Amino acid sequence: MRKRVVSVWFPRLSSDRVLRARAMETANANRPFAVIHHEKNTDRIYCLNQAAEVQGLYRGMGFSDARAYCPDLRSEPANTLADARFLHLLARWGKRYCPWVGLDGTDGLILNTTGSTHLFGGEAQMLDDMRHRFARAGLNGRIAAADTRGAAWALTHYASYPGADITSLPVAALRLDGKADTALQRLGLRRISDLLALPRATITRRFGPNVMLRLDQAMGAQDEMVTPIGETPHYAVRMTLPEPIGLSADVMAGTKRLLEQLCEKLKDQAMGARRLQLTLRRVDQGAHQVELRLAAPMRDAFRILPLFERGIAAVDAGFGIDQLRLEATQVERLSNAQITSATPVRLDGLEDLITRLGNRIGLENIQRYLPADSHIPERSFQIAPAAYSHATGSWSHLRPRPLRLFKPEPIAAIGSQPPAQFRWRRMSLTTGRATGPERIAPEWWLPDDNWRSGVRDYWKVDTTQGRRLWLFYTPQNPNWFVQGEFP
Amino acid sequence: MIATMIHFESHFPLKNTRTHEVCGASAHVFAFALAGQLCSENGRTALWVREAWHGHQINPVGFSSYLDPKHLLIAQAPSHIDVLASTEQALRSGHVALVIAQITQPIGLTEGRRLQLAAQAGNATGLCILPEGMGNNAAQTRWHCAPVFDESNAAEDSTLQSWKLIKNKSGTLSAWTVKWNAQTRRISVVSPPIQR
Numbered sequence: 001m002r003k004r005v006v007s008v009w010f011p012r013l014s015s016d017r018v019l020r021a022r023a024m025e026t027a028n029a030n031r032p033f034a035v036i037h038h039e040k041n042t043d044r045i046y047c048l049n050q051a052a053e054v055q056g057l058y059r060g061m062g063f064s065d066a067r068a069y070c071p072d073l074r075s076e077p078a079n080t081l082a083d084a085r086f087l088h089l090l091a092r093w094g095k096r097y098c099p100w101v102g103l104d105g106t107d108g109l110i111l112n113t114t115g116s117t118h119l120f121g122g123e124a125q126m127l128d129d130m131r132h133r134f135a136r137a138g139l140n141g142r143i144a145a146a147d148t149r150g151a152a153w154a155l156t157h158y159a160s161y162p163g164a165d166i167t168s169l170p171v172a173a174l175r176l177d178g179k180a181d182t183a184l185q186r187l188g189l190r191r192i193s194d195l196l197a198l199p200r201a202t203i204t205r206r207f208g209p210n211v212m213l214r215l216d217q218a219m220g221a222q223d224e225m226v227t228p229i230g231e232t233p234h235y236a237v238r239m240t241l242p243e244p245i246g247l248s249a250d251v252m253a254g255t256k257r258l259l260e261q262l263c264e265k266l267k268d269q270a271m272g273a274r275r276l277q278l279t280l281r282r283v284d285q286g287a288h289q290v291e292l293r294l295a296a297p298m299r300d301a302f303r304i305l306p307l308f309e310r311g312i313a314a315v316d317a318g319f320g321i322d323q324l325r326l327e328a329t330q331v332e333r334l335s336n337a338q339i340t341s342a343t344p345v346r347l348d349g350l351e352d353l354i355t356r357l358g359n360r361i362g363l364e365n366i367q368r369y370l371p372a373d374s375h376i377p378e379r380s381f382q383i384a385p386a387a388y389s390h391a392t393g394s395w396s397h398l399r400p401r402p403l404r405l406f407k408p409e410p411i412a413a414i415g416s417q418p419p420a421q422f423r424w425r426r427m428s429l430t431t432g433r434a435t436g437p438e439r440i441a442p443e444w445w446l447p448d449d450n451w452r453s454g455v456r457d458y459w460k461v462d463t464t465q466g467r468r469l470w471l472f473y474t475p476q477n478p479n480w481f482v483q484g485e486f487p
Numbered sequence: 488m489i490a491t492m493i494h495f496e497s498h499f500p501l502k503n504t505r506t507h508e509v510c511g512a513s514a515h516v517f518a519f520a521l522a523g524q525l526c527s528e529n530g531r532t533a534l535w536v537r538e539a540w541h542g543h544q545i546n547p548v549g550f551s552s553y554l555d556p557k558h559l560l561i562a563q564a565p566s567h568i569d570v571l572a573s574t575e576q577a578l579r580s581g582h583v584a585l586v587i588a589q590i591t592q593p594i595g596l597t598e599g600r601r602l603q604l605a606a607q608a609g610n611a612t613g614l615c616i617l618p619e620g621m622g623n624n625a626a627q628t629r630w631h632c633a634p635v636f637d638e639s640n641a642a643e644d645s646t647l648q649s650w651k652l653i654k655n656k657s658g659t660l661s662a663w664t665v666k667w668n669a670q671t672r673r674i675s676v677v678s679p680p681i682q683r
Contacts, residue, residue, distance in 0.1 A: 349582035350532055356580070357562055357573050365539065365563040369547035369556040381547045383561070391557030401549040403515055406542060432636050433645075462645060466634035467512060484546065487516040487553075487634075487646050487667060 004123065005226065006111040007152035008094070008130070009142045010087075013107045014047035016139050017086045018076045032070050036063050037078040046078040050140075080106075091229055097126060100228040108156070110149060112226040149226060150175065150218030154192075166218065167193040174214040180207050192218070233269050235328035237261045244283045244320020251280065251312050251321060252305070258326040259301040272297025272334030278308065280315055281323040288315045293363045295354035295387040297332040303348070307355050354386055363387050371395050375440055376451070377405060377484070399438055400460065402470045402484030408450070413480040416473055418459045424469070424482050432464040437473070453477040460486060495663050495676045498628070498652065500524050505627035506578075506602040506613030513632035513648045514616045515545065518587050519553035520667065520674045521614060526558040527672070531584035534577045536570050538591060539563040552669060567592050574613065575601055581609035590617045599625030622654060629654035635664065647677065 010016065014035045032052035034045045043063035045052075055070045067073055084106065091109055094101040097120070100112035113126065120126035127143050134141040144155035144162065151166050154173035166173070169192055172181045184207070189195050195203070195215060204212050216222035237258045245251060255278060266273060274297050278290040290311035298304055354366050363385065370382045371393040380401075413419035418434040436459035442451035454476030462468045470484035501507045501521060509517045522533040533554070535545070547556035562577075564570045567590070574588040586606075594615075603625050606613045615626070622629050631653050637645035646667040652660050668675045 349580065353577060353580045353582045354560070356576055360576070361562060361564045361569050361573060365565075367561045367563065369559065369561075371547075371556075377546065377548070378544075381556075386560050395548060395551035395556060397548050397551070402546055403519065403549040405544045405546045405549075432638070462636060464636045466636055466648075468634055468645070484549075485512075486549075487513065487519075487648075 001115055003112070003114045003147060004117065004145055005147070005149045005152045006097075006113050006127070006130075006143065006145045007104065007149070007156045008109040008111070009104075009153075009156040010090075010107050010139060011142065012047055012049060012140045013087065014078060014083050015049045017083060019049065020138050031072065031074065032057065033074045033076075034063075034066060035078045036075045083107075088229070092231075097130070100226045102226045102228050104153065108153075110152070110226050112228075113145070148218055148220045149224045150214060151220070154218060167191065167196060171195060174211070174218055176211060176214060180211055183207065184211070233265070233271075235262060235265060235271070235273070235331055236325065237265070237327075238323065238325035241322045241324075244322045246317040246320050248312050248315075251315070251317075251324070252309070254324045255308055255312065255326065256301065256305050258324060259305055262326055262328060263299045263301045263304075266299040266328065266331065266334075270333065270335050271328075271331045272299045273304070273328040273330070274332050275328070275330035276304070277327050277329050278311070279323075279325040279327070280317075280321045281325070282318045283320050283322050284318060286318065290315065293355070293358055293387075294351075295358060295363065295366070296351040297334040298351075299334060303352065307352065307359070310356070310359060351387075358387065374443065376443060376448075377401065377440075378450070379443075379446075400486065402486045405484045406482075408472070408481035408483045411471075411480050411482055414478070416457070416475060416478075418461050418471055418473075419480065422480070427465070427467075429463040429465050429467065429469075431461050433462045435460040435462075453479070458483075495665070498658075498661075499674060501612055501614070502627055503612050504607045504610055506599070506606050506615065506625070508615045508617055508622055508626040508629040508654075509632060510617050510619045510621070510629070511632040513634050513650075514630075516553075516646070516648065516667070517630060517632045517650065518614055518616060519550045521612075522559065522585050522587065523554040523672060525584045525612065527555060529584075530558070532558050532560060532582070533585040533587065534560045534562060534583045535587045535589070536562045536564060536573050536577070537589035538567065538570055539565055541589065552672070553667070571598055571602070575605040577609075578602065578605035578611045578613050579609045581611060583611060585612045585614065587614045587616060590615050590621070593617075593621045594623050596624055599623035603627070626654065627656050628652060637666075 015033055018035060019033060030051045032049065032055050034048040034052050034057065036043045037046035045057060045059055045061045045063060045066055048057055048059065052070065052073065057066050057070060063075065087103060087106065091101045091103055094109050094111055098111050098113045098116040102110045104110040117123040117126050120129055123145055127145060130143050142156040144152050144159065146152040146155055153175060154166055154169050155164060158169045158173035171184045171189060171192060174192065200212060213222060217224045239254055239258055245254070274294055276292040280288045280290070290308065292307055292311060358366055366386045367383045368386045368389060368391060370384050370389060372380055372382045374380050409424065411422045411424050413422055418431055421428070421430050437457035439455055439457050441455045442448065453474040456472040456474055458470060458472045460468065461471050468486035469482050470486065472481055472483055525531065526533050562573050564573050570588055570590065571594065574586050577583050577586045602613055631651040633649050635647045635649050637647040647664065648666070649662065649664050651662040664677045665674050666677050
């Protein structure tokens with residue numbers, strides 16, 4: 001079967017994208033419009049529409065000059081990321097014509113339509129269909145089909161009429177770099193036919209192998225592949241029901257079917273869901289969303305299903321639900337693991353409990369303590385969400401530390417020795433024994449407002465009333481505070 | 488004295504499948520000593536549920552000699568109702584050995600009874616830390632713990648306290664003077680001083 005390649009070039013991709021989004025203004029589409037790119041400290045025209053070109057503007061022109069020529073020029077800053085995203089969307093759309101759709105530079109698509117043209121009634125009809133759809137979508141697209149990728153590219157970029165002979169096109173149509181192109185022009189080789197007439201060896205000797213490679217690719221002597229862009233896996237499944245349902249048991253049964261499909265998909269990709277969203281569409285077009293955040297990546301339908309119970313029970317079914325959609329909005333890699341007698345017992349149940357509690361009070365609010373390396377009592381530990389951390393590290397302390405810590409509470413006392421009597425929280429306390437001082441200096445490399453008062457001398461004070469408190473004195477700013485309580 | 492007659496060991500690792508209460512200044516020590524005994528040996532987890540607005544921080548460096556902090560999870564619930572609901576759910580799940588709930592408001596008989604049923608269903612122990620005088624009738628036992636000044640022992644780590652059993656559904660009330668034994672990592676009963 002003859003290989004056929006279709007090349008699509010969007011000469012005004014950037015401006016078309018912006019103008020498409022401004023649907024209200026397409027009525028006066030023949031007003032000049034330009035996309036501006038800030039480059040080398042000046043604003044330059046990056047892309048412009050037909051009307052602007054008619055006014056005499058061109059790409060790379062300074063924006064201030066352009067405005068002087070054309071005072072009613074509308075403009076928009078360039079967004080190359082959005083352009084790339086738009087081109088990816090177009091590539092995905094291009095899969096309606098053939099399965100091999102690749103990107104061609106930043107503003108073109110390349111389609112390998114070998115064997116799929118008959119589905120549209122022939123190649124000419126297919127190209128017409130494309131042109132028609134581009135025109136309806138407000139896109140300027142140049143389309144050409146040829147036997148090779150190089151020839152198709154040359155036709156879209158350089159042919160002045162469809163069906164032109166490729167040998168009559170200028171040499172730049174061979175996708176040469178600027179240097180080789182200029183050198184060929186200087187030698188008087190303006191058209192591809194001129195290049196074909198020369199002996200191959202002389203060209204290679206003079207310009208390196210690239211020119212001949214490009215020529216061979218265009219003429220079909222050398223094969224060139226179309227690399228299709230891979231499809232990113234999409235973790236969403238849905239189910240439409242012929243009759244609306246309302247009982248929570250029915251919704252659960254529907255969710256179960258969706259979950260099984262979704263988990264199969266996740267298993268194929270060795271992924272685990274971290275966040276799931278179940279959308280229940282009602283017959284009156286309202287939609288309810290049930291979100292489930294999991295404490296660990298998971299892909300076992302039987303474990304995830306009971307976790308949905310609480311969310312589904314809270315949904316108001318109204319006149320009934322007729323569509324269910326389940327999407328894993330956040331996924332994480334979860335590789336298969338061999339289970340042997342030696343593998344440690346996994347705390348699956350605990351993770352499920354964290355998920356359940358997390359769906360009530362927020363997954364970040366289930367926390368665990370991790371050790372941190374600091375002498376500052378408040379910084380000697382870290383609090384981390386349990387769902388996103390592992391219990392590690394060892395806990396050690398050289399001197400006794402209080403069981404409870406609170407914000408420093410000032411007490412009335414003077415002198416560097418602990419007071420014999422003091423009042424704290426409306427209790428009158430008498431010092432029975434004081435142990436200390438233990439001096440802790442602030443960590444100057446970390447700014448901390450609480451430690452502005454300088455070094456602290458910590459004392460453990462056992463009161464005769466029973467309470468054992470952790471007091472500190474700040475010699476640089478004489479004051480006494482209570483900061484903790486010992487067992 | 489009656490106190491010496493009743494064996495401390497028959498009370499202290501609190502009765503499983505029930506919810507208990509503790510109040511007083513040393514209630515946290517009681518909770519950590521219990522958690523250490525229930526969780527450290529068999530590697531099970533304890534869950535500490537409290538309201539998020541609490542300014543008091545429990546210090547993992549301080550309680551690491553009682554309970555390895557890796558065996559403890561903290562749940563910061565936004566409201567009192569969420570504390571109770573989370574406690575019930577955790578007790579019922581059976582995946583944690585102990586649930587400690589820090590309660591700031593009195594709870595009704597219904598809520599207390601629900602916690603009891605949840606502890607029974609999940610084969611777990613529940614412990615509510617509450618302000619003094621806010622007991623609940625459904626609790627199995629209620630303890631009052633207060634630190635005591637230790638005159639005789641000049642050691643730095645004096646941990647003498649008085650633990651009083653002030654409510655017991657199945658038995659008599661009692662009181663003990665106890666201290667933390669750092670070597671054995673256990674609470675040990677101190678014999679009462681001789682009255683001369």
